[in-house]
Amino acid sequence: MNALSQDESASYFTAPVGGIECLSATFKRHRYQPHAHDTFVVGTLWHGTGTIFIRGRNHAVRAGDLTLYNPFEVHDGAPANDGFSYRVSYPSAALLREIASENTSFDRTGTPTFREPIVHDPRGAALFFAAHRLWEEKCSPMEAEEKLLAAYVYCLSVHAGVRFPLAGSERGPVARVVELLSERFAERLTLDDLAAEARLSRQRLIRAFHRRTGMSPHAFLINRRVDAAKAMLRSGLDPLSAAMATGFSDQAHLTRIFKARVGVPPGAYRAAFAA
CATH class of the missing domain: 1.10.10 (Arc Repressor Mutant, subunit A)
Structure with missing residues (x-):
């Protein structure tokens, strides 16, 4: 990559599960030279416009587009107008093969293929954006994996023709x-x-x-932890001890989750039951 100017930024990190490499960037002048990856490329532009040369032609990209490259596809990338902001991930062929073959007739020895490298899909872009942002914020492994599977299953289903069966009640x-x-x-x-x-x-x-x-399994788990924390707080346990006893990473984590679901922080909730 070229040296970034002061109004550009790039953050490279790995997802909390699977070690998937990820990038979040804002480019106004930076241009990628033609290159390829030995992984898939799944990403989205969430602001601005740019151009990408792939599969023999130039593509205009805009907010709400998904970028879906198969392994070893040569491409470049450049901002247009006032530049763009985007988020991108690099899942391995083995990972997407595993996801594609789970509960489908997909051949485990094959590799899924995205039909088009650039597609305008605001729904898919929003799904991937939300997952990617949570990964960057280092969400819990279970939540990260739920979001990862949801984003990649959507892309494989809608843009690679992989059929996933409907769920029964189970x-x-x-x-x-x-x-x-x-x-x-x-x-x-x-x-x-x-x-x-x-x-x-x-x-x-x-x-x-x-x-x-x-609810998803992770959402159910968080709800159960909050219920358990409420019972402990009502009995007089302090918020820090309640956080540690219910699986939250620290008191701040409990406070953020608790207030979003109960409406008041743990300390205020505990005070309401003080003698």
Whole structure:
């Protein structure tokens, strides 16, 4: 990359799960030289305009576009007008192959292929943008994996023709996961833990769980932790101790989550029950 000017920025990081390399950048003058990646490229422009040469022609890109490159596709990139801001990830072929083959007839020995490198898809762009921003903020591994799967499943389904089956109610498997989350809410559980308990794939579990409970597994877990923290606070436990006992990373984490769901911070909630 060329040296960035003062009004440009670039942040390189990895997602909390899978070690997926990611970039968040604002470019006004920086131009990429023609290059290729040995991974897929999944990203979105969320502000401004630019141009990209790929598959033998120039493409104009704008906010709300998804960039979907297959491995080893040569491309460049340059800002247009006042520049652009974008977020991009570089998932391996093995990862997207694994996702594509989960609960589908997709051949595990093959590799999915995105039909077009640039597509205007505000819904998909918003889904990927939200996931990418959470990854940069270092959200919990379970939440990161839920968002990762949702974004990549959407892109594979809509833009690579991979068919994913509809979820059934899966009452028994979901009930087992609800019990696990309810009892072991303070632990650092992963989607793999939940999928093993349900004996379902991660994607199928997430869809079935949401269909039966109205929440994702991570959202259910957070709700359970807040309920447990409320009970501890009512008994007189201080907010820091309640945070540590219910699986939150620190008191600030509990405060942010608690206030968003209860309307007041933990200290104020505890004070309401003081003798």
